[in-house]
Amino acid sequence: MDKSFDPRTIEQDLYRQWEESGCFAVRDANAPPYCILLPPPNVTGTLHMGHAFQHTLMDALIRHRRMRGDAVLWQGGTDHAGIATQMVVERRLAADGKSRHDLGREEFLKAVWDWKEQSGGTISAQMRRLGNSIDWSRERFTMDAGLSNAVTDVFVRLYDEGLIYRGKRLVNWDPVLHTAVSDLEVLSEEEQGSLWHFRYPLTDGTGHLVVATTRPETMLGDTAVAVHPDDERYRHLIGQQVELPLTGRTIPVIADDYVDPEFGTGCVKITPAHDFNDHAVGMRHNLPLINLFTIDARLNENAPEAYRGLDRFEARKRVVADLEALGLLEKVADHRLMVPRGDRSGAVIEPFLTDQWYVKAGPLAEPAIRAVEDGRIRFVPENWSKTYFEWMRNIEDWCISRQIWWGHRIPAWYDAEGKVYVGRSEAEVRERHGLGPAVALAQDEDVLDTWFSSALWPFSTLGWPEQTHELGRFYPTSVLVTGFDIIFFWVARMIMMGLKFMDDVPFREIYITGLIRDAEGQKMSKSKGNVLDPIDLIDGITLDALVEKRTAGLMQPQMAKKIAKATRGQFPEGIPAFGTDALRFTLSALATTGRDIKFDLGRIEGYRNFCNKLWNAARFVLMNVDGHDTGLGPDARMPTLADRWIQDRLRATATAVTAHYDAYRFDLAAQTLYDFTWHDYCDWYLELTKPVLNGDADASVKRATRHTLVQVLEALLRLLHPMMPFITEAIWNDVKPAVGVDARFLVERPWVETEDFPADAAAGTELEWVKGFITGLRRIRAEMDIAPGKLLPVLVQNWTEPDQERFLRHRTLLDFLAKPESVTWLNPGEEAPESALSLVGEMRLLIPLAGLIDKDAEIARLTKEIGKLDRNLEQSESRLANESFVARAPAEVVAKERARVAELRAARSDLGAQLERIRRL
Structure with a gap:
């Protein structure tokens, strides 16, 4: 492994390997189906933070379920984005002094298709950068032939049933786009x-x-x-x-x-x-x-x-x-x-009062309301069902026509008297109504609202109206991940159309995400200048490049300057390359159910450090097992206490993470994995193995520890993989020979099951005592500013016989990690000199301070620290005493200042107690 983790050297190559190897295609036809539909982004678009957030959560679910053995399909595709796409092409024409009317409808649409083929795949490429494990072989487009046929078929069926009509009503009218x-x-x-x-x-x-x-x-x-x-x-x-x-x-x-x-x-x-x-x-x-x-x-x-x-x-x-x-x-x-x-x-x-086409929504809404009432569809969080019901119970007819050229043209024709005929084609219209060639017909000039074709997405992408294998296998889909802002425009309409044409709901659960906001809680928008491009966070960008950036005309120079100004405080040289995994883990960790997300660059920097921690841990493991037998062997002894403890902790972690995925608590899953990786595995277990690996332990004991090192690391990589696919795949490729796995990719490995690792509550209890002893002495060192390598005389009060037995049983570990010079077990009532104190349960660890520290230097240090705290405390208390500040500042700013005062007071109290203790020496 390289000495340091550089995401730029691994991500794109790994994704290419995954895609070329067919890792994202449906596997195991006999397994339970699991399907997620990607909300189709605009073909004109680029990846924004909202996409990155929702796509991360969807991909985590998909990878997790694939590893659990389900037959998984993540159905992807893009939306033709009628108005947005037409505007892009019209701007290109305007640059040449032309308009769509100069070309005529047929030539203009040809120009749109040409543009789509040349430039319309930007967002698909960006989704690959994010690690989306979509089955690209099944990618759909709302204007492809199959989906276009579905749209026409639905329109005709609804019209024939009297559920689509033409009428003159008020609409939102754009006088520029007409x-x-x-x-x-x-x-x-x-x-x-x-x-x-x-x-x-x-x-x-x-x-x-x-x-x-x-x-x-x-x-x-x-x-x-x-x-x-x-x-x-x-x-x-x-x-x-x-x-x-x-x-x-x-x-x-x-x-x-x-x-x-x-x-x-x-x-x-x-x-x-x-x-x-x-x-x-x-x-x-x-x-x-x-x-x-x-x-x-x-x-x-x-x-x-x-x-x-x-x-x-x-x-x-x-x-x-x-x-x-x-x-x-x-x-x-x-x-x-x-x-x-x-x-x-x-x-x-x-x-504006104008003739438009409408869907009669009431008859379609009634069964869609019942589907949520009776539990066939469940909102997560549940409170969003109230929003859904409020709109559905007061629903108005849906205007589905648009006066543009790019889109699904309305399948209606008019004769010379203005009589309307609807059919799948002009030939079908003539046949159905007995109209000979002498009757002139003109097709309606309008196209359908983009949301009309999107409403059919759950079944049209699976092949409807043909009864395909995929349609029978994956409809209804498992879960829809989307934002609350399109519950009305898309979610409700998919439910109505799914029940109407498939006689079943389109998805079983709807996970509603919050909005991504900036660190101050403000909605990200170009006008505020607080927009972040996820690709910039992945690849990094200099401040100069950020200022000069133009992304499809969406970011003006003054807005980029605002972002640069906000960024400069944290990253003077620009935004570093955090990599995809750090971004994904940040978004997962912030995904508190149903709440808006405050995105702070400091969080992603912290999770970039987490990636480094994982990488360095893997290097430590590989350096210690390379060239050694990591199997247990016929003469294997019982694993050490640390080995049994880490396996028990891994078992508990896997159980918790699985439950969090099932409950859509990505934040809790991320936190559980972070705590286990950073604290249990890296901070404790790897340290606890050093006395075994570097000491004179029996060969079979060393073999058992090496075995546990790689087995737990490999399992941890599997648990982390859905949220952090690239770094885990890269590490796993180096780890798998030591584990003896011959799979091509980590993405194809199974999920970690509870029974894979033994439960051992006793090991947990025992090791917590060991950790308490070590942590207690380390806390005293930190508080008293004692050098880490200095040996400490330890006095023990209020101890029990089991405490003494545990100390003797784990003396090697304690000597290595706590570095006591001596340990004296004081009898009940025996006096101790002035000491620093730390508790291990009821047991008291005492370190006599006389001779250990420079009294005058320590008093000077503590006095200086207290003075600094006092100045900061006075400043914060003065700010809170200012009625104008409390009244005008945002509530979250005032709350943050009050929390700061509380922290400063607590720190002041602790340092004051230390100072008094030193003075008594």
């Missing part, structure tokens, strides 16, 4: 705006009503003014008419519970064609719907002539100016409001 978009593609953030108050005169001349709006241009489409039915101020006006300024129309005053009497004036303008809430009011009161806008948000022919053709924001200025000129502008107030913007275009989204 298409409807889903709620998930709308980002609403608070912005500074204005609240305009307008007067609407009563037609009987008795006064006016004042309405307030943040969108003055939409008042041209008002069809009512609403008040609350119980509002005494306006009850007498219900049913009367008001003049709608600038339009020459009159509109009624209506009563509706939607109105909040406490907000504004208690009068609300109702514009049913340009506001979702107003639309609902309009439907209840049969109000007319007046659409004011064109597809690019300009005023259309339904607006008064003076405003036609104006951009909506220019029309806003004109409307306000005209109302002010008429004396109808009462006031303008500053107002913070949530502004919806398209996540791709950045344009303000407009509620």
Whole structure:
């Protein structure tokens, strides 16, 4: 083995070997099936921290189950990402001074497919860097032939059953992209705006009503003014008419519970064609719907002539100016409001009345609700089922059409009179409806929402509508790992479609992850400049490169500078190459069930050190077993206490880790493995073997210790492998000859079972006593600043006969690791000189201090340390005494400061006690 661990020298080569050897393909057809569907990332995308987090957890589950002997399939693939992909290609065309309309639909789609073949595999390559053990031979794409056929088939079947229809309703409209978009593609953030108050005169001349709006241009489409039915101020006006300024129309005053009497004036303008809430009011009161806008948000022919053709924001200025000129502008107030913007275009989204295709969701939702109620599907954590139920029980019909070219084109055709025909092809339509060649048909120009094809992912990827072997073997899948933000958009729809077309749920369990946030708890976003690229964490990046970085246009220079500034404090030269294993183990350790994750570069640095610890431990083992017999042999003696203890600890660790995987407690599994590796195996067991291996122990005892060294290390590598696949595979390749294993790869080895190692509670009890004795003396050395190699006279008080027997039984170990000069067993009541004390159960270990330390130097050292603590304590206490700091600082910052004060006080107390003890000498 190399002297130091360098992930860059092993990772990509190991992954190539795994993939070329078919390690990720389904094995053992008779074993229980275990299947996870990869939530398909956008083909245009790159790996972000959210991907890295969820993919790490999925891969850990997959590798774990593969090692437990299941027939495992991790079904991967990518999504065609309709809007995002079309925008990428349109930008490329724009750089050449062209648009998609210059090419025409057929040539444009050819250009998209060409781009996908050349550049669309970036994220797949990055997933390999992360170690994803996906069966790449089965990789799917939502626009491949098989999935496209499934999409068409589902659309036709739902239409034939009356569950898909075409209707005119409000949608989120992007006036730049000229298409409807889903709620998930709308980002609403608070912005500074204005609240305009307008007067609407009563037609009987008795006064006016004042309405307030943040969108003055939409008042041209008002069809009512609403008040609350119980509002005494306006009850007498219900049913009367008001003049709608600038339009020459009159509109009624209506009563509706939607109105909040406490907000504004208690009068609300109702514009049913340009506001979702107003639309609902309009439907209840049969109000007319007046659409004011064109597809690019300009005023259309339904607006008064003076405003036609104006951009909506220019029309806003004109409307306000005209109302002010008429004396109808009462006031303008500053107002913070949530502004919806398209996540791709950045344009303000407009509620827009247009013809779209819809799925009738209610009939599909009912069985999907029952599937979670009766336990056929289980949410982990369970509380997310409440979120699911809330949305499903109030579900609205799903708009599935998009006005773009890249995607699954809607399988509907129109004749000259506009009559619609749906079928799998134009030929099928003509045959089903008896339409001869003389009847001209034109296919619908729209494509389906990307989420429509994604909703079929659990069964379309397995070959449906064909009844394939994989479909029968792996549907329903085992678990879905996803974020809470797409429970509505994807999870619920997969459940509905799975029950409808497979007559069974698509997955048995849904593990909902939290969001990855930065170290301060802020959501990672480009605008905040706190985004981390997982590949940068794996490979490392200099500060200069970080500042200059452009990743598909997603990171602007000023944002990279912010990251560099935050990074410089910890890593002056830039982000080092932490490697994939350190990143994966960090993400696993942070995966507390259902909670958002604060990602701190300090954590990944700590787990990079953990990788080094494991590597160095393996080198120690191999140096001590190389060229030696590691079998037990016919004359083998009983293993040492340390050998029996570490096997018992390994047994307990394997049992706990298995249980944590089954409960999706990746954090607890990681912590258990960390504690065993660092503390039990490295810090204790390897040290406990040194007196045996380097001393004059019997050859068979040494052989038993060497056997245990490699057997436990090999088993530990298997336990760590699902979370840390690369370093464990690399070490295992060197270890396997000593273990006598002829498997090609660690990835193909079985999981560690409880019965593989013997239980030995007595060894645990015995060794804890030994550890306590050693730790007690080491603690005194540390507290008194005594050199590690100095031999110590030990006095023992309050001891029992078993304590003395244990000391004699393990004298070799204790002399080697604790380095006592002498051990004196004091009789009951016998006085001891001024000593440092450490407890081992009820037994007291005493080290007489006289002559061991330089009294004056120790007093000076402790006084200096106490002074430093006092200054830090005064600073922190002063900060907490500042009412402004406590009131304005984030709660977690205040809590951190209070915890610091508590730690400083405890340390101050301990050092003060030591100082007093030294002074008494």
